Amino acid sequence: MSTIQTQREAFYGRADTQSLAPLWTRLKSLVPEAPAPACVAHQWRYEDVRPYVLESAEHISAKEAERRVLILENPGLxxxxxxxxxxxxxxQLIMPGEVAPAHRHTQSALRFIIEGSGAYTAVDGEKTLMEPGDFVITPSWTFHHHGNETNAPMVWLDGLDIPLVALFNSTFREDYPSDEAPVSRPAGDALARYGSGLLPVGYQSGSLNSPVFNYPYARTRExxxxxxxGSEPDAHAGYLMRYVNPVDGGWAMPTMATTIRLLPKGFATRGYRSSDSAVFVVVEGRGRLQIGDERFDLSPHDVVVVPGWMSYTLHANDDLVLFSYSDRVAQEKLGFFREQRF
Structure with missing residues (x-):
C-alpha cells in the first residue's frame, strides 16, 4: 500500500469514530450510471405453489393467522x-365459513383474484363479491375484512406497498374491536356511483385512491x-390499459400502478424496459416471457417479477391476458420514471 493510501486509510479510520464516511469511496455505488436492482427475475408457477397454499389451511385458521398468506419472496431479497x-x-387463502378479521393500516393494498368465486371483501363499509380476474383496492387506513360464505376455497394475490411505506417510517395499523367491521352500503354501490362514466353532482374526493374499489374482470375483458x-396492438406492449381513478383520470392507486393487457394469439412484442420493477400475473392463455437471457413459459395464474431496467419481450401462444402492478405511479410523481423501447 502506498504512503498516500496508508494516510487515507488512517484518516478514514479516525473519521469513522465520529460516524463520518468519505463519499468519494462510495459515490459510484450510491449514484450508478443505471439502475441495479437487488431483486432478480423469478417465476412462481401456480401449479407448483397451489398445493402449499391449500395445505396452509391445515396448519392455521384465517382467524388465528389474521391473514393466511404465503409470501412471494424474491430470491434476491x-x-x-x-x-x-x-x-x-x-x-392469500380463505376457506368456506372463514372470516379474516378486520383491521386497517397505512399501507395501500390490492387484491387480484386467482381462484374461486363468490367470497367477499368488505372495505370501508361496503361488501363486494369477488370473481377471478377482478382487481380490488383496499385504500390506506380503511377498515377491511374478508369472508367466504361459499363452499369452495378462494385464492387471491395480495399486492402492497409495505417496503415503500417502511422507507418513510410511516407504518401504522389498528385492529377493529370485532372480526367484522360494519357494512353500511349495499354491494355494488361504489361501482354504480362512480364507475359508470357518472359521478354524483358535487362529489369531492377525500382519498388519493379511486372511489371504485372493485374493477370486475367481466367488464375489463370485454x-x-x-x-x-378497432386498432392494431402496440408493438412493445400489445393492448395495454391502465386502471384509472374516474374522478381525475389518474392511476387508480397513489403508490402502485395497475395495468391489464391483451396479446392476441401469435403476437410477439419488441424489447422494452422501464425503471419500475413489475409483478405480472397470467389471467388467461399461455405464452412466454423473455427477460434478458432467461425464458419463462407462462400458464394461467403464474406470477413473474421483472426487475426494473431489464429488457423483456412477450409472446402469446394463445390470446394472453396479463395483469401487472409496479411502483411506476410513485416514480412518475417524483420524476424518476424512465422507459426505453427497442
Whole structure:
C-alpha cells in the first residue's frame, strides 16, 4: 500500500469514530450510471405453489393467522418479505365459513383474484363479491375484512406497498374491536356511483385512491377484446390499459400502478424496459416471457417479477391476458420514471 493510501486509510479510520464516511469511496455505488436492482427475475408457477397454499389451511385458521398468506419472496431479497425493492406480494387463502378479521393500516393494498368465486371483501363499509380476474383496492387506513360464505376455497394475490411505506417510517395499523367491521352500503354501490362514466353532482374526493374499489374482470375483458376490432396492438406492449381513478383520470392507486393487457394469439412484442420493477400475473392463455437471457413459459395464474431496467419481450401462444402492478405511479410523481423501447 502506498504512503498516500496508508494516510487515507488512517484518516478514514479516525473519521469513522465520529460516524463520518468519505463519499468519494462510495459515490459510484450510491449514484450508478443505471439502475441495479437487488431483486432478480423469478417465476412462481401456480401449479407448483397451489398445493402449499391449500395445505396452509391445515396448519392455521384465517382467524388465528389474521391473514393466511404465503409470501412471494424474491430470491434476491431473501428474508425481506419483498418481491421487489419497493413492493410486497403474497397468495392469500380463505376457506368456506372463514372470516379474516378486520383491521386497517397505512399501507395501500390490492387484491387480484386467482381462484374461486363468490367470497367477499368488505372495505370501508361496503361488501363486494369477488370473481377471478377482478382487481380490488383496499385504500390506506380503511377498515377491511374478508369472508367466504361459499363452499369452495378462494385464492387471491395480495399486492402492497409495505417496503415503500417502511422507507418513510410511516407504518401504522389498528385492529377493529370485532372480526367484522360494519357494512353500511349495499354491494355494488361504489361501482354504480362512480364507475359508470357518472359521478354524483358535487362529489369531492377525500382519498388519493379511486372511489371504485372493485374493477370486475367481466367488464375489463370485454373492453380488451373490443379494442382488437378497432386498432392494431402496440408493438412493445400489445393492448395495454391502465386502471384509472374516474374522478381525475389518474392511476387508480397513489403508490402502485395497475395495468391489464391483451396479446392476441401469435403476437410477439419488441424489447422494452422501464425503471419500475413489475409483478405480472397470467389471467388467461399461455405464452412466454423473455427477460434478458432467461425464458419463462407462462400458464394461467403464474406470477413473474421483472426487475426494473431489464429488457423483456412477450409472446402469446394463445390470446394472453396479463395483469401487472409496479411502483411506476410513485416514480412518475417524483420524476424518476424512465422507459426505453427497442
Amino acid at each position: 431473501q428474508g425481506s418479505s419483498q418481491i421487489t425493492n419497493s413492493l410486497y406480494a403474497g397468495l 373492453a380488451l377484446h373490443t379494442l382488437t376490432r
